[in-house]
Amino acid sequence: MIGSRWSRYQCDLDDLRQTTNATALILQRQYGNLERYVQRRLHxxxxxxxRLEQExxxxxxxxxxxxxxxxxxGRILASGSDDxxxxxxxxxxxxCLRNIPTKHSGNIFSVKFLPRHNNALIATAAADRYIYVFDVNRHNEAILSCSCHVARVKRLATAPDSPFVFWSxxxxxxxxxxxxxxxxxxxxxxxxxxxxxxxxxxxxxxxKCLAINPRRTELLAVGANDPYARxxxxxxxxxxxxxVSDGGDLLVNGVDSIAGVIPKDCVTYYCPGHISKDNSKLIEHDSRAITYLTFNASGTELLVNxxxxHIYLYDLLNAEQPVFLSLPEYKPSPPTTESDIDMSGLNNSNNADEISSSPGEITLSHSNRRKLPEYIERYKKMGNDxxxxxxxxxAVEKYSEAIELAPSCSVLYLNRATAYMRRLWFGDVYAALRDCHxxxxxxxxxxxxxxxxxxxxxxxxxxxEADECLKELIARFPSYxxxxxIMMLHKDIKENRQMSQSQQQPQHQQHSNTDQRYNSLERTDIEHQWRSKAKxxxxxxxxxxxTTTDIKEANYFGNDGEYIVAGSDNESFFIWERNTCKIRxxxxxxVSIVNCVQPHPEICLLATSGIDHDVKIWSPVAxxxxxxxxxxxxxxxTVEDNQQKMKMDPFNMNAGMNAFCLNG
Incomplete structure (x- = not known):
């Protein structure tokens, strides 16, 4: 009997997975114990x-x-302001249910409900360096006041299993x-x-920001004014x-200290490969900073703005250190058709490959560049166009959609790499390298x-490494x-290496003349090690x-994080498909900047705010x-304009930050 019920439940579940119509989902939830699954799908x-629109x-x-x-x-929305x-x-x-005038004298940057208190306890943090906890049932009285920070407090974090403890x-x-x-x-x-x-x-x-893993609350993620999520x-x-002493130095038991002891195995660093390898040594000025980070509901991913x-997603269970050159083992075998080793695209590194195969061939020979199903071919053709x-x-979106449907097709990755190499936005060349791998x-x-x-x-x-890769290509395919x-690329590599060698001596002399404070930054050997092992x-x-404010959020939208949402400097907020990374x-x-995009925990509802003095609610009302x-x-x-804006001088960006409500 149990087996029969389970089989029927699985059949119902399979039917629901194929259903995209919301009305049909609601009607089907009465069959079997599927109400929670339907609720998750309808989120x-x-x-x-x-049909999202401003409600x-x-x-x-x-x-x-x-x-x-x-x-x-999800019944109450709290908001904090410059007022x-x-x-x-x-x-x-x-x-409005309640207006709580706080004792803050600076812009409020963070507000949090402390869990398991029936929404009665609210913590706030602000530019005045203060943290308060209010009990709304006690006439807005602050039950905790903290001024231990000596600079602006940017974020607060809570844990679902900790009703009394929170972090700043x-x-x-x-x-x-x-x-x-x-x-x-x-x-x-x-x-x-x-x-x-x-x-x-x-x-x-x-x-700048922090978050607690909702499933493993012992894990604390911290974002700083550098590209590394810790x-x-x-x-x-x-x-x-x-x-803090009168001189502003932190004292521990009366002894001067930079920090408490951080155990070697206590922290893991995460950073995009194209950034981490360029910043493994400490750099005094870096315009990149993490403005927001959050875990997904299951605690297996970290989303970083x-x-x-850009916005980056880290798979905490499978993250590895970046690889720049690691060629798989190659065993030569005779090609089945001349087109399989066509080199016509080498003279133009941006040429888009086409899949070739012998007529009627459906099995793999020496390569898996075989004829794809017709619906995949359509995606690829659209990408090529x-x-x-x-x-x-x-082009990137179409290739990505095709890869979701056919993840074992090598030509789709190479075509997407071609699109990246032509586009040349921040991180595109590194993304192309990953696709080549x-x-x-x-x-x-x-x-x-x-x-x-x-x-x-x-x-x-x-x-x-480029030279090593090219030499290995010639060793594996000597006829080319x-x-x-290949000859032109070899020439470019040779000229680049010569130029790099000629610049090393002047750079060394320049670095030797830097001030003592910069030299002192490189004293932290353990920090260098942690950065070099960033995932x-x-x-x-x-x-x-x-670029303009440093409180800009990025969040998962949906019970399973099907979408990613974030604000932008161009008056807008974005919605991406999580799997394909496509802008939905x-x-x-x-009127200017959207900083906050907060999804409702249970239904398809979003709250947004920014430079405007109001809060906007979005739902499927269209x-x-x-x-x-x-x-x-x-x-x-819109996207191209944004990418151009991000290439502006960072000093101009800092000026822009100060111009907008001191949010930066």
Whole structure:
């Protein structure tokens, strides 16, 4: 009987997985115990996503709205503003439930409900260096006040299993762990609240954001004013005092200290490969900073929004260090057709490959570049057409969609690498290199993949590895040693290496003249080791612009994180498909900058805020996908403009930050 019920349940579940119509899902939930599954599917069903539109505007703040937070049950939305107040909203009745005037004298950057208190306890953090915890049932009275930070406090974090403990990140480089049950005395030698001090990185390190893993709450992720996301195991950290001397130095038991001792195995670093390998040594100034990070619901992924760059997703279970040159083993075998080893594209490293095979061939010979199913061929052809018409964003999207359907097709990876090499946005060449590696793993005899990998290594400033790759290509395929494309690439590599060698001596002399403070940055050998072992990303989401403020969020949307959402400097927020990284939609949501995009925990609802003094609520209210007045139609131009803006001088960007409500 149990087996029969389980089989029937699985059949019903399989039917639901094929259903995209929301109404059909609701009707089918009565059959079997499938209500929770239906609810999860309906959270962000495609029918809902394609009808998102602005439902209402919540007005009441008198300044920029810098932070939003849903209560655990999704019934209340909290917002914090430059007007130093916290407002509690009922977005379903479109009304303000409570206006809490705080004691803050600086812009409020973070607001959090402390879990398991029936939405009664609210923590806030602000530019005035203060952290408060309010009990809304006690006439807005602050039950905890903390001024242990000596610079702006940017983010707070809570854990679902910790109703009394929460964490803060400040621009003094400190991460505090506060407990509402304890009597807190700021800057006293015995308070033991400083969990991490990022000054072990360098004296200018700032903590910008933090997050607690919802499933493994001992894991704390911290984002700083550099490109590295750090995950600490709190069980291995010993909190120290936040006591600061009159001279502004941190003291531990009366002894000068940069930081508490960070155990060697306590932290793991994550950083995109093209950045980590260029920054393994400490750099004093880097315009890239992490403005937001968050774990997915199952705690297996970390999503990072990087200022001056893109949004990156790290697969915590499978992340590895970046690989620049690692060719798979190759065993020569005679080709089945001349077209299988066609080198016509080597003279133009951007040529888009076409899959070739013998007539009627359906099994693999020496290569897996076989004829694809017709529906995959259509995706590939569309990608090729976009590529030839220089619509690189669309080309990448089509190749990515095809790869989702046919992940074992090497030519799709190489074609996408071609699109990346032509587009040349931040990180594109490295993304092309990764695709070349995937193509070679699938097909070690793929000559064009060898060639394009060597070209990518050269563009990335790694001429020695490019030379090694090209030499291995000639060793494996000696008949192509005199190919014009290979000879030209060899010449480029040789010239690049000579230029690099001639520049090494002047650079060495220049570095020897740097000030003593910069030299002192390189004293941290353990930091260098951690950076050199940083793990690489799994996916990246491009299109938005994150340069003007350093509080810009990126979040998962949906119970299973089917979509990624984030604000942008171009008045808009973006929605990406998580798996394909395709831009699903862009919405205009502010007169200038959208900083906050907070999905509702249970239903298809979004709250956004930014430079405007209001909060906007978005839901599937559009009568049809075509009737969305705030939908941005010119996606390609919007994205291209954003990429150009990100290439602006970082000093101009910093000036822009100060101009917008001091959010940066």
């Amino acid at each position: 962000v069903s495609s029918a809902y996503i394609d 209402t505007v919540l007005r009441g703040h008198q300044g920029c709205v810098n932070c939003l937070e849903w209560s655990s049950n 130093f107040s916290i407002m509690l909203w009922d977005p379903f009745r479109k009304k 990140a400040g621009e003094d480089g400190g991460v505090l762990q506060l407990d509402t049950r304890e009597q807190h005395r700021c800057n006293s030698e015995g308070n033991r609240v400083r969990l991490v001090n990022l000054e072990y990185i360098d004296t200018n390190a700032e903590a 995950i600490y195991d709190r069980r291995m950290l010993n909190p120290i005092s936040s006591y 990087m200022g001056g760059e 976009f590529l030839e018409n220089e619509k690189y964003l669309r 995937k193509a070679l793993l699938l097909d070690p005899a793929y000559i064009k993949a060898h060639f394009r990998l060597a070209r990518a290594l050269l563009v990335l400033g790694r001429p020695q 040693a005199s190919n014009h494309g 690489d990303y799994s996916k990246r989401y491009v299109g938005h612009c994150n 939609a862009i919405y205009k949501a502010d 009568p049809s996908p075509d009737e969305r007045p705030n939908l941005v139609e010119y996606v390609d131009k």
